[in-house]
Amino acid sequence: MAAIYSLFIINKSGGLIFYKDYGSAGRMDTNDSLRLASLWHSMHAISQQLSPTTGCSGIELLQADTFDLHCFQSLTGTKIFVVCEPSTLHMEGLLKVIYELYTDYVLKNPFYEMEMPIRCELFDVNLSQAIQKDRVPLLGR
Amino acid sequence: MAPLAPKTGDPLFANVERVNAELFTLTYGAIVRQLLADLEEVEEVNKQLDLMGYNIGVRLIDEFLAKSNVSRCVDFKETADIIAKVGFKMFLGVTATVTNWNAEGTTCSLVLEDNPLVDFVELPDTCQGLHYCNILSGVLRGALEMRRGGEALLYRRIRGGVPRTGGSGHGQWRPRPSLHPRPCLWPTPLPAVLAAEAGGRRMRRRTGVNED
Numbered sequence: 089m090a091a092i093y094s095l096f097i098i099n100k101s102g103g104l105i106f107y108k109d110y111g112s113a114g115r116m117d118t119n120d121s122l123r124l125a126s127l128w129h130s131m132h133a134i135s136q137q138l139s140p141t142t143g144c145s146g147i148e149l150l151q152a153d154t155f156d157l158h159c160f161q162s163l164t165g166t167k168i169f170v171v172c173e174p175s176t177l178h179m180e181g182l183l184k185v186i187y188e189l190y191t192d193y194v195l196k197n198p199f200y201e202m203e204m205p206i207r208c209e210l211f212d213v214n215l216s217q218a219i220q221k222d223r224v225p226l227l228g229r
Numbered sequence: 230m231a232p233l234a235p236k237t238g239d240p241l242f243a244n245v246e247r248v249n250a251e252l253f254t255l256t257y258g259a260i261v262r263q264l265l266a267d268l269e270e271v272e273e274v275n276k277q278l279d280l281m282g283y284n285i286g287v288r289l290i291d292e293f294l295a296k297s298n299v300s301r302c303v304d305f306k307e308t309a310d311i312i313a314k315v316g317f318k319m320f321l322g323v324t325a326t327v328t329n330w331n332a333e334g335t336t337c338s339l340v341l342e343d344n345p346l347v348d349f350v351e352l353p354d355t356c357q358g359l360h361y362c363n364i365l366s367g368v369l370r371g372a373l374e375m376r377r378g379g380e381a382l383l384y385r386r387i388r389g390g391v392p393r394t395g396g397s398g399h400g401q402w403r404p405r406p407s408l409h410p411r412p413c414l415w416p417t418p419l420p421a422v423l424a425a426e427a428g429g430r431r432m433r434r435r436t437g438v439n440e441d
Contacts, residue, residue: 163294163301164375184295191292202287 092219093155093171096121097190099203100165102129106206108215132159132167148180162187182219189214238318241297245319254348261361275360282367283374290372293319306330309337312369321345341365 093111104125109115132146150157159169160183168183193211194200264274297315302308313325329338346362
């Protein structure tokens with residue numbers, strides 16, 4: 089059964105603004121998640137420089153033995169990436185949906201400060217619905 | 230699975246939720262009136278409108294990118310086209326025309342023939358110099374700044390006053406120098422100079438003479 093382990097959203101400076109943990113294994117505390125997000129931001133940027141082809145926009149998929157990491161970067165520099173079970177399908181589509189939810193429920197909230205951690209209830213609610221609707225089952229917490 | 234970016238904004242406009250046009254126009258008019266009452270100085274109001282537009286623009290750009298699926302624009306001409314055809318259509322329901330290119334292709338004018346913000350609006354004599362639609366230039370400034378990573382000073386004048394004659398202004402778009410206060414590995418600053426102008430055909434100065 090394919091499942092999502094965790095979801096990260098990083099702002100354009102590399103700071104973590106949203107972290108949701110869906111899996112029971114590999115759960116991280118706040119500091120670790122912040123560190124990991126910054127690390128990923130740097131790696132993503134470096135990969136653009138290292139790429140042998142021109143016009144590379146950074147890492148989109150990282151495949152390891154025990155997990156896959158799908159990353160989506162918007163043209164404004166916001167990165168959304170999800171860590172999931174290997175060979176999970178439809179993650180790109182899910183990332184696009186999450187990006188749309190971000191633009192709707194986070195950016196349109198006038199009390200949300202740009203680049204700050206996301207504390208929007210509507211976003212959480214709709215995110216859960218989107219993840220369940222895509223029929224990507226969640227591992228029990 | 231990236232679908233082709235729409236060449237026009239019509240399908241996008243059909244899909245987004247819409248609001249009553251009069252309500253929109255009246256709300257904007259109320260905002261401008263209130264700003265005039267609070268700030269009294271026309272220049273201050275212009276600045277506030279631009280600032281408000283800027284704050285809108287930095288948020289709007291992500292929605293535009295998410296919903297319209299446009300890819301990175303190759304050059305400035307394409308950027309102006311996309312803004313005029315897709316951007317304005319998606320959010321205001323009207324398209325702008327891109328005209329008045331200079332020789333190097335670094336400045337242009339975006340002309341809105343049918344601007345919903347200025348429906349029914351007549352500027353009184355006491356408000357000379359008011360850039361009624363300045364919020365739009367702020368929106369453009371905010372949106373484009375997020376993409377290019379450079380700060381832009383977009384100054385634009387509304388084609389007010391006597392219709393079809395009289396000053397149509399131009400603007401200056403200056404890229405921020407290479408020192409970026411926020412450390413981020415992001416694209417190079419915009420090297421071009423952009424001028425944008427939008428005019429509402431219905432902006433008229435009340436002259437006190439019966440205009441028929």
